[in-house]
Amino acid sequence: MPLLVVTGVNKLFGRLAAVNGVDMAIEPGEIVGLIGPNGAGKSTLVNLITGIETPTAGRVEFAGSDITGRRPAAIARLGIARTFQIAQPFRNMSVRQNVAVPLLFRAGHASRVSDALRLADEVLETVGLGPKRDLPAQVLTTPDLRRLELAKAIALRPRLMLLDEVMAGLTPAETDAEMGLLRRMNAQGITLLVIEHVLRVVMGLCRRVVVLHHGAKIAEGPPAHVTADPAVVAAYLGPRHAAGRPSPS
Amino acid sequence: MDGTQISPSVQIALQNAVNGLLIGGTYATVGLGMSLVWGVLNVINIAHGAFVMLGAYTTYWLFTLYGIDPFVTLPVAGAALFVLGYGLQRVVVNQVIRASFLITFLLTFSFDLVVTNGALAVWTADVRAVTTAYSGRALHLGPVIVPAIRLMTLAAALVVALLLHLLMSRTRLGSAIRATASDQDAARLMGIPIAHVYAMTFAIALATAGIAGGLAGMSFPIYPAMGANYTFIGFVVCVLGGLGSVTGALIGGLIFGLLTTYAAGWLGPNYDYIVAFSALILVLLVRPAGLLGRTARFRG
Amino acid sequence: MTRREATGIAAAAAVIVVTLVLPGALNTYYIRIITGIFMFGILASAWNLIGGYTGYPDFGGAAFIGIGAYTTGILMVRSHLPFAVALPAGCVLAAAAAGAMGALLLRLRGHYFAIATLGFMLVLRQLTANLEITGGGSGMNLPPASDFKIFYYWMLGGLVLAVLAGFALPRSRPGYAIAAIRENQDAAQVLGIEPLPYKILAYAANAFLFAAAGGIYAYWLTFIDPLTVFNIDFTVQAVVMAIFGGPGTVLGPVAGAVILKSLDAALTNVSLFLHNVFFGALVCALVIFAPRGLAELFQLRPGRSRVAALGASIREALQENRV
Numbered sequence: 034m035p036l037l038v039v040t041g042v043n044k045l046f047g048r049l050a051a052v053n054g055v056d057m058a059i060e061p062g063e064i065v066g067l068i069g070p071n072g073a074g075k076s077t078l079v080n081l082i083t084g085i086e087t088p089t090a091g092r093v094e095f096a097g098s099d100i101t102g103r104r105p106a107a108i109a110r111l112g113i114a115r116t117f118q119i120a121q122p123f124r125n126m127s128v129r130q131n132v133a134v135p136l137l138f139r140a141g142h143a144s145r146v147s148d149a150l151r152l153a154d155e156v157l158e159t160v161g162l163g164p165k166r167d168l169p170a171q172v173l174t175t176p177d178l179r180r181l182e183l184a185k186a187i188a189l190r191p192r193l194m195l196l197d198e199v200m201a202g203l204t205p206a207e208t209d210a211e212m213g214l215l216r217r218m219n220a221q222g223i224t225l226l227v228i229e230h231v232l233r234v235v236m237g238l239c240r241r242v243v244v245l246h247h248g249a250k251i252a253e254g255p256p257a258h259v260t261a262d263p264a265v266v267a268a269y270l271g272p273r274h275a276a277g278r279p280s281p282s
Numbered sequence: 283m284d285g286t287q288i289s290p291s292v293q294i295a296l297q298n299a300v301n302g303l304l305i306g307g308t309y310a311t312v313g314l315g316m317s318l319v320w321g322v323l324n325v326i327n328i329a330h331g332a333f334v335m336l337g338a339y340t341t342y343w344l345f346t347l348y349g350i351d352p353f354v355t356l357p358v359a360g361a362a363l364f365v366l367g368y369g370l371q372r373v374v375v376n377q378v379i380r381a382s383f384l385i386t387f388l389l390t391f392s393f394d395l396v397v398t399n400g401a402l403a404v405w406t407a408d409v410r411a412v413t414t415a416y417s418g419r420a421l422h423l424g425p426v427i428v429p430a431i432r433l434m435t436l437a438a439a440l441v442v443a444l445l446l447h448l449l450m451s452r453t454r455l456g457s458a459i460r461a462t463a464s465d466q467d468a469a470r471l472m473g474i475p476i477a478h479v480y481a482m483t484f485a486i487a488l489a490t491a492g493i494a495g496g497l498a499g500m501s502f503p504i505y506p507a508m509g510a511n512y513t514f515i516g517f518v519v520c521v522l523g524g525l526g527s528v529t530g531a532l533i534g535g536l537i538f539g540l541l542t543t544y545a546a547g548w549l550g551p552n553y554d555y556i557v558a559f560s561a562l563i564l565v566l567l568v569r570p571a572g573l574l575g576r577t578a579r580f581r582g
Numbered sequence: 583m584t585r586r587e588a589t590g591i592a593a594a595a596a597v598i599v600v601t602l603v604l605p606g607a608l609n610t611y612y613i614r615i616i617t618g619i620f621m622f623g624i625l626a627s628a629w630n631l632i633g634g635y636t637g638y639p640d641f642g643g644a645a646f647i648g649i650g651a652y653t654t655g656i657l658m659v660r661s662h663l664p665f666a667v668a669l670p671a672g673c674v675l676a677a678a679a680a681g682a683m684g685a686l687l688l689r690l691r692g693h694y695f696a697i698a699t700l701g702f703m704l705v706l707r708q709l710t711a712n713l714e715i716t717g718g719g720s721g722m723n724l725p726p727a728s729d730f731k732i733f734y735y736w737m738l739g740g741l742v743l744a745v746l747a748g749f750a751l752p753r754s755r756p757g758y759a760i761a762a763i764r765e766n767q768d769a770a771q772v773l774g775i776e777p778l779p780y781k782i783l784a785y786a787a788n789a790f791l792f793a794a795a796g797g798i799y800a801y802w803l804t805f806i807d808p809l810t811v812f813n814i815d816f817t818v819q820a821v822v823m824a825i826f827g828g829p830g831t832v833l834g835p836v837a838g839a840v841i842l843k844s845l846d847a848a849l850t851n852v853s854l855f856l857h858n859v860f861f862g863a864l865v866c867a868l869v870i871f872a873p874r875g876l877a878e879l880f881q882l883r884p885g886r887s888r889v890a891a892l893g894a895s896i897r898e899a900l901q902e903n904r905v
Binding site: 083084085104105106107108109110114115117121122123124125126130133134135137138139140142144145146149185189 | 753754755758759761762765766768769770771772773774775776777
Binding site: 320326374377378383384385387388389391392393394395396398399400402403507510511514517518521550552553554555556558559562563566567 | 686689696814815818859866
């Protein structure tokens with residue numbers, strides 16, 4: 034049984050369909066890529082899955098139960114974690130306090146603050162933020178803020194993690210380290226949906242990729258297959274480029 | 283008048299509608315200035331009601347000491363408050379115009395403390411009233427009675443709203459204010475002197491507050507602590523009418539007038555806050571614009 | 583126990599002992615002034631729970647002063663209950679009212695929340711003036727106390743409670759929820775925090791303490807009417823003291839209350855009529871010249887304590903228009 038099933042999901046902002054009839058399923062243990070040009074509706078889709086926005090139509094199921102329109106906190110406690118495209122730290126709290134928050138409020142949470150802080154230190158070691166644990170989050174650099182986003186998501190101990198461009202702004206070496214971390218998390222049983230612009234990451238991590246354009250799913254399949262799809266090329270580069278390629282007929 | 287009979291309940295409902303619309307003009311004038319400052323400066327002026335109080339006292343003293351007709355005193359009250367408003371914004375409010383709303387809130391609260399308690403010290407807590415020779419006169423239109431002075435306050439309120447609308451839509455100052463409200467940085471790049479525009483906005487708002495005070499003083503008692511009521515009324519009017527336009531404030535004021543008049547008719551005289559607050563909460567909860575705290579903009 | 587904690591506990595014990603024996607050494611005037619300082623210490627610390635830690639600037643705190651005062655008064659006069667029973671009842675009722683109203687009001691943000699809470703206070707004032715059991719607009723008399731010094735001790739007890747709440751909250755699990763909500767509500771929600779109950783908790787705690795101050799104040803005053811207790815000035819002063827002393831710190835609001843209330847007492851000696859004008863001018867000057875408040879002066883070394891840093895950051899956030 035798939036872990037996440039999205040069926041015919043629509044989201045209208047006024048008359049604009051940000052997400053338009055998207056179907057998607059993710060099996061447990063998969064790493065799925067979600068790509069598409071800017072404004073394709075990727076982040077909106079993540080918002081719909083995590084309850085930040087309510088779909089205008091359609092259905093979201095997680096682990097067999099309908100979570101459409103449920104509150105974000107309830108969805109988080111069911112086991113869906115996410116990171117935000119623009120890091121959303123608790124700026125005036127220390128790095129370890131930031132990570133203690135999900136530890137105190139996930140399902141099966143730590144009941145004492147001191148326990149949560151101790152567990153937070155362990156999570157911070159995994160993402161390489163250990164030495165910075167006592168700094169206020171607002172002084173972190175952009176790559177460190179992304180690590181903190183990831184640490185908070187990990188601390189929620191999710192079954193499914195939705196990663197919204199966690200690699201943006203990282204150096205190639207940092208990207209490699211991050212990909213290693215994601216693979217380890219996946220090996221521990223966390224299913225991943227990765228939104229990413231860096232094609233190397235998508236190719237390196239995902240067996241399967243979903244492509245959104247203007248809110249609709251235009252392609253789905255193995256990365257190499259999908260990136261060769263004329264519709265996908267057209268979406269990214271504009272129709273002229275696609276027309277310039279040899280047509281299938 | 284003629285032979286047609288209408289039932290007393292219909293007559294009361296009609297009379298309430300007339301009374302509500304008549305007094306709504308005064309409420310709209312109170313809301314105008316608040317809406318202007320909120321929309322353009324993004325400041326909720328807690329002292330707005332205190333300035334309304336100053337306007338009321340201006341009218342009261344000119345009328346009581348020199349026998350000047352209260353409607354003639356309206357421009358005087360407006361001009362005095364205009365000058366006060368310009369100075370206050372230029373010298374004080376402008377210092378913290380970029381600070382958080384809590385800071386500007388506190389600042390205008392401090393104005394309220396100074397003005398209200400100053401008035402209390404100078405004029406005592408005595409409740410006063412403006413009673414003219416024509417205060418008792420009324421027109422009888424069919425089954426309803428229209429008090430002359432209330433009709434004149436509504437007319438004056440409409441004139442003020444019309445003038446403000448023309449100012450915002452037809453003058454260079456108006457377009458500068460609107461440009462500043464919609465995009466401060468762009469306005470600065472276009473060479474609009476922001477500090478002056480802000481000060482003029484605050485001055486105009488206080489001028490309308492002064493006039494509103496003169497109007498309120500003709501219908502309601504005048505005392506130093508009256509301001510808090512008018513600040514709250516101004517806020518409710520802004521929320522009811524939709525924020526940031528002359529028409530909005532006018533509609534909000536008239537709705538508020540009707541609401542409180544009907545409430546007084548049904549529940550008794552001392553339920554206006556309860557009704558206003560309920561309306562406020564209801565509107566805020568069903569209108570996400572309020573919920574999301576979206577910045578209001580003044581359209582003129 | 584670290585040395586810092588030991589010093590802190592020793593200092594707190596010393597302060598409590600001194601305040602307990604102080605009334606024996608002072609004349610009536612000073613006892614009255616200090617009782618007033620304690621009262622505003624309660625109010626400022628209480629406001630800090632919702633306005634400072636949670637970031638929801640309540641401007642209707644006087645609503646809860648009124649609930650506390652009138653519940654205490656009604657239970658003492660009409661039900662002949664002792665003060666020690668009537669007061670907690672008022673506190674509980676205020677907390678319950680905050681729970682009910684908070685469920686509506688705490689969905690609003692910024693200006694809207696501030697004005698809506700103000701409106702709530704005005705509504706309660708009007709309701710109180712309309713009701714018969716409260717004595718309506720003409721107010722009600724409470725039985726006089728045997729000794730005015732008991733108010734000193736009651737207010738001191740309330741203040742200790744308020745300070746303890748301010749100390750315990752940020753170190754507790756709900757405190758983490760409240761901090762996360764203040765910093766970033768969306769991020770808090772996707773980490774499993776349902777915001778409303780925690781906001782209501784902070785609001786109710788604030789209401790409980792406001793009502794405590796209100797109830798003691800009513801018994802102290804022996805006469806209350808709607809305008810005296812549902813008075814915006816209480817709220818404004820509490821807010822000013824908390825901000826001046828340092829929002830989001832444990833002792834900042836108390837320090838703010840001590841300094842500003844002492845100043846106010848001195849000004850009252852100068853002019854009974856104009857002291858509120860002076861106070862307003864002072865607030866105005868503070869907002870313009872020292873918007874970050876008093877605590878900034880004590881922020882000498884970085885990294886002194888996390889709580890101090892939090893207070894500093896909240897003030898910074900206020901400056902940068904983020905709250």
